[in-house]
Amino acid sequence: MVQPAPPEFLRVYQPHLRYYLIDEGRYTDEELISKQTPLSGIFGVENAGHSWEALQQAVDRIVEIVKADPNKDRVDKIVTRWIKRHLQRVAPKARLNLDRMSSLVEDRNMLAENLENLVKKERLEGRQEGRQEGRQEGRQEGDRRALEEKRKTVRHLLSFGVLSNDQIAVATGLSVDEIVKLRIEDKH
Known part of the structure; x- marks a missing residue:
């Protein structure tokens, strides 16, 4: 990736990296739904940006995926941390009350309530606007x-x-x- 190619004596210092590419954009919604993996659930949450209802459905789906995972506790912690950050990034002004949420599986109802309140608030603001x-x-x-x-x-x-x-x-x-x-x- 270094252009132009480095001189011969420096090539031994050039890193040779391997990676596994997962291209989110290449998957259709149907393909993601057919795969019951935490990553497909995360992609589903990211793609559900068109409505809060779709986001709630995607969260419900990922909760079911996490529950079925053999490493449930570990995956739950990782996905919970990710979803909290994702929601703060998607709705920075929403002031979602996610500080107490420590487990997506256990705190699913709290998240659902937060999303429902957010929907109501946005609709009210939309009407006022x-x-x-x-x-x-x-x-x-x-x-x-x-x-x-x-x-x-x-x-x-x-x-x-x-x-x-x-x-x-x-x-x-x-x-x-x-x-x-x-x-x-x-x-x-």
């Missing part, structure tokens, strides 16, 4: 309509031809510049 966006859009639409009504009023007042730009500006609340622009637009 939606309402806020709706109000903002409503205000903008109201402002746009009010401006259009003022312009309509200005055009009507301009049709009389007796009022000055200053008088129309005072009557409508628009600036003199806007009145002048509308006067020019009406001439074209």
